[in-house]
Amino acid sequence: MSKIIRIGTRDSQLALWQAHTVRDQLESLGYKTEIISVKSTGDLLLDKPLYELGITGIFTKTLDIAMINGTVDIAVHSMKDVPTRLPKGIVQSAVLPRANTHDILVYKDLEFLKSNGTIATGSLRRQAQWLNKYPTHKVVDLRGNVNTRLQKLQDNPWNGAIFAKAGLERIEVLPQNHIDLDWMVPAPAQGAMVVVSMENDTFSTDAVRQLNDSDTDICTHVEREFLQVLEGGCTAPIGALAKIDKDRLHFEGILLSLDGTQKLSITKSISPQNYTDFGKLCAQEILNDGGKEMMIKIKKKLG
Incomplete structure (x- = not known):
């Protein structure tokens, strides 16, 4: 365990809290770590709404580049900020136990x-x-x-x-x-922290995998799959929440028009063992129920 794992993070108070949490857990397992903070484009451009900046992963892009360049080994994110498709060569190595989703x-x-x-x-x-x-x-x-x-x-x-x-x-x-706001459906993966690493860095990836929480991993997988199928790379008013209660996985998903006048929703439950394509099936049901037309209008309005 001689290698020092360099943890990349944004420099906001919350991002640093998340990075320190991962650092403490890795060091408790015997690994050596170092925290390296960088500013993201999303932090610097505060005068434009996120969806006008043309980047769905604006808070993660700078850290992705730092990982690919070899400046940092792993990066810690609020999972809801992470695009559903990771850049080539970067893998999801752990999802930590989820906090409050409200x-x-x-x-x-x-x-x-x-x-x-x-x-x-x-x-x-x-x-x-x-x-x-x-x-x-x-x-x-x-x-x-x-x-x-x-x-x-x-x-x-x-x-x-x-x-x-x-x-x-x-x-x-x-x-x-x-x-x-218990009536408001949260963002997919809200309340969850994710750690990503380079696929070819087996030392860091294997270290971080020990932090993974399987229930949170499964639930966020379903939510992000629902998001990915619906949005197709476009920012849209989409909410999703999956919860495992004993032997059932309960899911709620929504898609709304930008002005909130139209709302499509779905609630379903399955065995957690069958989670793999569950988010995709729920999204397809929303699309077939009028979601396809709604997404076309949203994309037109957002340009």
Whole structure:
């Protein structure tokens, strides 16, 4: 175990927390590690919504290049930020046990829910689901890391902003003035951390594989397969959540129009042993139920 495994990460507080978690687990197994942080394009360009930047994996691209160039050996990501197709030569080596999957609303006052209001989010999925439930509300774009977004909420006349609960819990900035949005279907793989490595680096890959959580791996596989079949490389309002309860895998998936006026959903359960193409079958059902036409409209609107 003489090789030092270089862990690549973004330099936000949450990304560094995730990298340190992986470092601690690897070192507890006897491996030597080093954390190397880099800035991503997604962190630097804060004035444009993500879907306008033309890159679905904008937060992972810089680290992919660092791995391919040999600057780092492995990279740690929030799994929901990772494209469903990894670059050639890069493999998924571990999915860590999942944290909370809920979206939450951080609010200033909840009275606005009974009338008109303005909500901030940079996510098309959250925007569409919010407008589906609250069609008279306005949604504004919100970008930046967790701390930046919390500060922007304070600095602007918005009623609230939507966050992934796991991120705020991990870096201990979850405010008291929040509610769980248990009606909102999360992003595929929300709350899960993934570690990727170079396929030809057997030392690092074998080391990281020891951290894999099989239940989280199976559930996120189903969710990301559902996403991959539906979107075909296009960002869209898609939510998916799989859970294993005893001997059943329960799945819920949704596709919405950008304005939230149309919503297609599916709920199914199977034996976890039959998970391999389950996400694909659920996505196909959505596409056959009007999803194909909806995706064509979404792609046209997003250019």
